[in-house]
């Protein structure tokens with residue numbers, strides 16, 4: 416996990432010993448390639464639209480930070496205590512790959528002191544040394560949003576509604592929202608005390624695998640999935656009984672706001688999150704379609720003391736992060752947000768040396784048409800097969816005759832809805848090509864019954 420380069424590492428870097436080795440992605444990591452990556456791009460686009468309309472700007476922080484930034488997540492948490500990728504750089508700085516972004520966002524706030532409210536969103540890779548399985552990886556990807564500088568309960572509502580709207584935009588219907596309040600620092604301390612006393616009394620009933628948590632992180636007992644522990648947790652004191660009147664009113668206002676916006680939710684006093692910085696509102700969206708061990712697709716809450724803990728002025732904050740991989744597993748399970756079809760609109764078939772394909776694809780792309788071609792001087796048959804596979808509506812064919820005469824043969828292949836077409840092929844001067852393409856696209860769209868032009872090319 417860490418350290419200065421070892422001898423084997425240096426040998427590997429030199430390449431000698433490993434010249435023939437077929438490398439694979441490290442355990443718990445994945446390559447992302449088309450067509451699945453098209454889905455990620457579409458997903459990001461959907462989120463950016465919503466975040467932008469709600470006034471959130473994009474923040475990018477480093478992939479690694481001084482390890483002290485993440486220590487504030489909580490030394491007793493799994494994320495910091497067991498799963499962090501930490502290392503010393505060549506100048507002996509103690510650094511860590513970011514396991515999450517909220518601490519980095521607060522570090523950035525403390526460093527730059529932007530005007531508040533500071534509403535930002537982020538996305539990117541995060542790293543935790545976990546046991547990999549479906550929905551749990553060592554490098555995973557989050558999208559998140561945070562609002563810093565206000566304790567207004569309506570900011571909580573805005574953040575939660577942003578996540579809910581995003582899931583709705585993807586077509587997800589089975590992602591219930593669970594809500595809790597962790598209270599203020601005093602509440603947490605008083606509750607922690609009461610919980611510890613209770614758990615000490617019931618230690619014998621707690622599953623042996625969970626017992627170390629009683630000392631290390633008693634709150635985590637509450638969300639244990641082990642049967643014996645869950646039975647003990649069911650009878651434990653509830654944090655909602657420890658809330659001060661101000662915090663209880665704040666929580667009530669959040670709930671009212673969610674009701675007003677039609678964001679249905681359930682309160683679960685046992686909802687504790689795996690990170691120590693939470694105060695007041697905490698929440699999770701859990702996918703009913705996923706295995707309970709990995710069903711949390713999105714988690715978040717308030718962290719009113721975190722900026723200060725990182726050397727900034729006292730600054731409240733609220734936010735969420737969602738796991739993209741888990742979110743897409745939930746989409747698969749519900750059969751929504753499928754891979755978008757990315758197809759060429761025009762395919763250039765060039766059997767006269769390739770210069771026309773080179774030039775025409777470039778010209779067509781510059782006027783907004785998705786145009787593509789085959790390489791390597793393939794036969795007419797092979798190029799027509801490629802055109803067909805691409806799903807393009809129109810093939811432009813340039814053979815020796817067309818190349819000599821400065822013409823192009825425009826051959827309609829299919830309608831935009833995939834249906835067949837009897838639209839005739841025609842040979843036109845290169846100078847008339849764009850006009851002809853417009854006519855043929857219009858005819859294909861009309862035949863497909865697309866009167867609103869939603870399938871039309873960039874020519875319109």
Ligand code: HAM
Pocket residue numbers: 514515516517518543545550551552553554555556557559560561689690711712713714715716717718733734735736737738739740741
């Ligand atoms: P978190 O609950 O640790 O919260 O992670 C948020 C989401 O990231 C999880 O709900 C899950 O979907 C995804 N995730 C976490 N670990 C993994 C993993 N090993 N593999 C795949 N997906 C994973 C946070 O990170 C907080 N920073 C959220 C937050 C933002 N709180 C306030 N603002």
